[in-house]
Amino acid sequence: MQACTVYGQWNICMGALCCSSPVQSEEETSVVVVPAVTSTSNELEFTRGNLLVFVNPNSGSGKSLKTFERRVAPLLRRNKIKYELIVTTGRDHAKSVVKTRTDLDCFNGVMILSGDGLVFEVLNGIVDRKDFVALLPNLPLSVVPSGSGNGLLCSVLENTGKSLKQKQLMSSAVEMATSTSSKAIPVSLFHVQTDTQHLLSFLSLGWGLMADIDIESEKWRKTLGSNRFTLGALIRTINLRTYRGRLSFKPYEENIRFATSTFYNVYPETPNSRIRKQAGIHSDESSINGTTDWSELHVDTLVPPLSEQTGPDWTVIEDEFVGVYAVTLSRISADGPFVPNAKLDEDRIHLTYILKRDVSSRMDLINFLSAIESKKHLDMPFLKKVEVSSFRLNTLSEGSFIVVDGEVVDTKSVQITSTLLKTALFAL
Numbered sequence: 001m002q003a004c005t006v007y008g009q010w011n012i013c014m015g016a017l018c019c020s021s022p023v024q025s026e027e028e029t030s031v032v033v034v035p036a037v038t039s040t041s042n043e044l045e046f047t048r049g050n051l052l053v054f055v056n057p058n059s060g061s062g063k064s065l066k067t068f069e070r071r072v073a074p075l076l077r078r079n080k081i082k083y084e085l086i087v088t089t090g091r092d093h094a095k096s097v098v099k100t101r102t103d104l105d106c107f108n109g110v111m112i113l114s115g116d117g118l119v120f121e122v123l124n125g126i127v128d129r130k131d132f133v134a135l136l137p138n139l140p141l142s143v144v145p146s147g148s149g150n151g152l153l154c155s156v157l158e159n160t161g162k163s164l165k166q167k168q169l170m171s172s173a174v175e176m177a178t179s180t181s182s183k184a185i186p187v188s189l190f191h192v193q194t195d196t197q198h199l200l201s202f203l204s205l206g207w208g209l210m211a212d213i214d215i216e217s218e219k220w221r222k223t224l225g226s227n228r229f230t231l232g233a234l235i236r237t238i239n240l241r242t243y244r245g246r247l248s249f250k251p252y253e254e255n256i257r258f259a260t261s262t263f264y265n266v267y268p269e270t271p272n273s274r275i276r277k278q279a280g281i282h283s284d285e286s287s288i289n290g291t292t293d294w295s296e297l298h299v300d301t302l303v304p305p306l307s308e309q310t311g312p313d314w315t316v317i318e319d320e321f322v323g324v325y326a327v328t329l330s331r332i333s334a335d336g337p338f339v340p341n342a343k344l345d346e347d348r349i350h351l352t353y354i355l356k357r358d359v360s361s362r363m364d365l366i367n368f369l370s371a372i373e374s375k376k377h378l379d380m381p382f383l384k385k386v387e388v389s390s391f392r393l394n395t396l397s398e399g400s401f402i403v404v405d406g407e408v409v410d411t412k413s414v415q416i417t418s419t420l421l422k423t424a425l426f427a428l
């Protein structure tokens with residue numbers, strides 16, 4: 001698909017200014033293009049704000065562009081919120097946009113029509129900027145669910161007491177993303193250090209059972225939507241694979257460096273003006289902008305980097321694992337309340353793992369996976385649970401996936417550590 005940017009009614013396709021509907025794939029030909037409101041200079045004076053919108057036309061069942069044009073764009077226009085639409089052409093397109101745009105802090109927020117994968121990409125594009133420490137909490141994100149995994153959105157909706165049933169999920173998300181009274185609520189971010197890179201995560205790290213189900217069921221994304229996980233779970237438990245690994249963790253301890261944050265209104269202030277005000281009030285904080293010293297951003301500054309040995313206060317388990325699954329939010333999907341008491345704005349990592357020697361039969365695992373929806377999985381004796389400030393995983397057998405926020409990360413070792421960094425999500 002061709003790169004296509006739309007601003008108001010104008011599409012800027014590959015640098016040329018033209019007045020047409022966004023480029024559509026064959027399956028999107030039924031898209032109803034809502035007539036554009038004429039952007040006279042008079043109208044622009046009354047604009048309430050400005051959003052950068054990323055639509056992944058291939059996410060989930062491939063209806064995201066249609067959703068944007070039918071449900072989202074008319075409300076943005078009615079509410080006098082300007083938008084710049086970028087239809088992503090493939091992996092890392094959105095990442096390179098947020099990494100390089102010099103006017104990113106002039107948008108009131110970034111809207112994402114995809115799943116958790118594109119949110120992960122956008123956040124990690126911001127991390128590649130010099131101003132990422134200041135920008136992350138001040139540039140709020142909204143998600144309109146069109147991917148097959150929407151753990152972040154579901155955790156935010158759950159936190160604000162909204163229904164997660166499919167129809168209400170979409171209408172609540174659209175309302176939050178298009179309302180002029182939306183506020184931005186803080187969501188904690190976690191440092192992911194791999195053999196070669198530094199990333200930020202907001203949701204989960206999986207290895208073994210849960211990661212295999214996620215990745216191996218991707219091929220049914222278009223046909224089954226989020227039901228792909230159920231089929232994937234059945235197939236994977238029948239053909240169970242286990243992996244040898246070393247899991248090390250530092251048990252959670254409260255730390256005065258971490259403080260919960262308050263919300264702010266998305267409109268009318270831009271990140272640029274908020275950041276300038278904050279720099280005035282807390283001028284000492286600007287010294288960490290642009291830093292690459294990750295330990296300074298950790299809640300616990302004593303956590304060693306991945307290249308160094310863990311200390312005596314770490315627990316180390318070397319064994320054959322069915323899987324490791326760590327989450328930092330309550331929901332991994334609409335019907336996946338994996339750790340129901342996890343909060344949006346906290347520095348705890350909820351680490352779970354299953355050792356092969358603790359499981360007596362495959363039926364144990366089928367029961368475990370089917371109990372997640374009713375939250376009974378946490379009562380299963382073979383599921384070990386521990387709250388940690390940091391953990392490290394060294395894989396010792398070949399052929400496993402390490403999956404962060406639903407995306408495969410190519411590494412043999414990984415360490416996750418709580419940070420002082422936060423993003424912000426639109427909420428009502």
Ligand SMILES: Nc1ncnc2c1ncn2[C@@H]1O[C@H](COP(=O)(O)OP(=O)(O)OP(=O)(O)O)[C@@H](O)[C@H]1O
Pocket residue numbers: 001056057058059060088089090091092093114115116117118119121146147148149218221406407
């Ligand atoms: N036009 C495109 N075609 C294919 N992939 C794209 C396109 N635009 C973005 N992507 C990539 O697709 C992935 C989308 O994952 P995301 O989770 O948002 O959606 P999804 O359909 O739910 O996928 P998943 O089932 O893996 O969760 C991201 O890694 C993103 O970079």
